[in-house]
Amino acid sequence: SGWLSTGPRVARLEEDFKSYIGCKYAIALNSCTAGLHLALEIAGIGAGDEVITTPLTFVSTVNVIIHQGATPIFTDVERKTGNIDSRKIEEFIKKNCKFNPKTGQLVNRQTGQLVKAIIPVHLYGRPCKMDEIIKIARKNNLLVIEDAAHAVEACYKDKKIGNIGDLAAFSFYATKNVVTGEGGMITTNNGEWAKKLRVLRLHGLSKDAWKRYSQEGFTPYDILYPGYKYNMMDVQAALGIHQLKRVEKNLKIRE
The missing domain is CATH 3.40.640.10 (Type I PLP-dependent aspartate aminotransferase-like (Major domain))
Incomplete structure (x- = not known):
């Protein structure tokens, strides 16, 4: 070139x-970590916010949340797959959070912080149950940011990972x-x-370097x-x- x-x-x-x-x-x-970081940045997630994710993942998933000044909230995984369990996400929200329909925000009653997103990790390339996760997210006005580091070929119900969240x-x-x-x-x-x-x-x-020349x-x-x-x-x-x-x-x- x-x-x-x-x-x-x-x-x-x-x-x-x-x-x-x-x-x-x-x-x-230059990395998947950069992608996760920019995803949080573009979503406006920062200090005082919380992000639901899995405890069974590489550290970079959590590092980017912390670097943004936000707090990771861990919900448990499925025994069979190791992927985040959508039932545990819903359980956490029902037990700890309150949705404010006027502001469209999900508030953690324990901390007073806003829950902004879910980061499911498709562990070892096996896709999470994305329809269930998306349903929970849409109900509570949460973004879904997929950590698809392992999942370039993966599909969920005939749809490619990377085209769902x-x-x-x-x-x-x-x-x-x-x-x-x-x-x-x-x-x-x-x-x-x-x-x-x-x-x-x-x-x-504002312009790509190569296009400027x-x-x-x-x-x-x-x-x-x-x-x-x-x-x-x-x-x-x-x-x-x-x-x-x-x-x-x-x-x-x-x-």
């Missing part, structure tokens, strides 16, 4: 990935089924979120938000493009 950093190969991987998942938007990042983060780390060395992807069907995610992933720049010549840019250094490199994306082509074949081999 002529680029080492974020460029046309990253854009190609994003197009291929959103086609594979069936979602409207896919934004390439409000946002989903995938990992392309060396031990995953699509590998870019280090890398990740965040998916959503919300156009406004996708637009802001692209800006936040690279220092808040296109055939049309250099174009100025603005810093729209205090962003992060979470962008993927073209070198990584080149690996990911070919890895994604093989993912279904590799799945059949493992089966």
